[in-house]
Amino acid sequence: MNGTLEPLFFWLISAVIVLSALAVVFMKNIVHSALFLIVTFVGMAGIYALLQADFIAAVQILVYAGAIAILIVFAVMLTRRGDIRASNPFNGYAIIASLACLAFLVVTVSMIFNSGFEIVESVGKSVVEPLAIAMMGDFVISFEVAALLLLEALVGAIILARGVKKEQ
């Protein structure tokens, strides 16, 4: 979709993203926050799709939006005892938080202005193939290291959660 309607879609999706992201923070109920997070992620996928990066859009939905269900399960399991309606409270760190946000904003904005964006009219036909070749060829070591790191995190989480059985 590249035509006169593209800016309209961009602004619509952007509005949805920003509003739902705000809702994630301001919702009192943690499950509602998680549900709004899905809307944010799907909106991001929409932006990627507008940029003709359909592979990234699909990854965004698979990895982020699809995993929210698990997040909700954990939220429910960890907060059910108290009152769910007030499970996403604010803390009292307004000053520190605003400082951190300001620093982040400065860094992001300076990055955006300092990087020279190259505008390409049309991305290549297939994104998947070069991506696969890069991952499994040139960057295979870092790819495998990342996989190992994730496996380690998985094992570590299980050990932390269940403990190590003492030998009898």
Next chain:
Amino acid sequence: MEGIFLRIADFAKQLFSSLNFGPEITSILMALFHVSAIIGFVLLNVLVLVLLERKLSGYFQQRPGPNRLGPNGAFQTIADVIKLFGKELIIPKAADKWVFILATIVVFIPAVMLYAVIPFGKKMIAIDLNIGIFYFIAISSTATIAFIMGGWGSNNKYSLLGGMRTVAQMVSYEIPLVFSLLGVIMIAGSLKMSDIIAAQKDVWFIILQPIAFIIFFISSIAELNRAPFDLPEGEQELVAGPYTEYSGMMFALFFLAEYANMVSISAIAVTLFLGGWQGPILPSWMWFVIKLYIMIFLYMWVRWTFPRIRIDHLMHFNWKFLLPLSLVNIVITGIGIKLVNWLNWF
């Protein structure tokens, strides 16, 4: 006969462009036309499937099944639908109202979106995406959200337990499902649906990838939450799982989505393993429907033949059997491809 649906689409396109709204509006109108055609296809199939399921379950259990309304009970579905429409929509006082209602809509969104990449026949695909099958995987991964929304929003312990079970089961079985598709993708060398079908011109992938097909079939039953993997509903233990508090048309929407998902996953099985719409003499879309209903019959056959398995067996079977098997299948496929290339080289 072959191009009948393509001609209808062409006619619609001419009609929309004759209205002179400009190309942008015309393409949006065409998209709406495609979506309504897909929804029509889904509803038509559900109409058939509800009756088919009841008739087949009767047959498997040696009883006549519905046989009062119409010839041999053919109009039973109409009576069912009227009954569902007439029922009162009950929203429990303790339920989280918005989440409870939205779940019935959210369950239907991925179910319909999946049809965008299904090739119904020669050139009959809404969007032939480069990432075709990956789009299918990504969208179907979001199907769990509606169940946990319904399960949590109902504020009922059976619903919540059912919702939790759905998430655990669907997330686990998604892994062997995707891995089983990898073998096919490796041989076809593409994620595009039309390329995958073209690669099966001489030999269907069910012959080259029999283990992958069996893994796909088993884990897709679990993804659909149908017996013998219908633990999320498990009426003997959980009343009806996430659907417990739903009534009337809201329950019907969950039901509709389940059948829509069954049709779409059967369509994927047909496309990836059974040669898609290819076949002699008959028009391509008719071949597609024939193969589709063979797959659906298999799902129903299993549904009414096997008893439900236990929750711990369900998890063990997935993580300790299906997942390693699908990994081995990928390795063997890789070696096989290399070997064939090597032999062709001589």
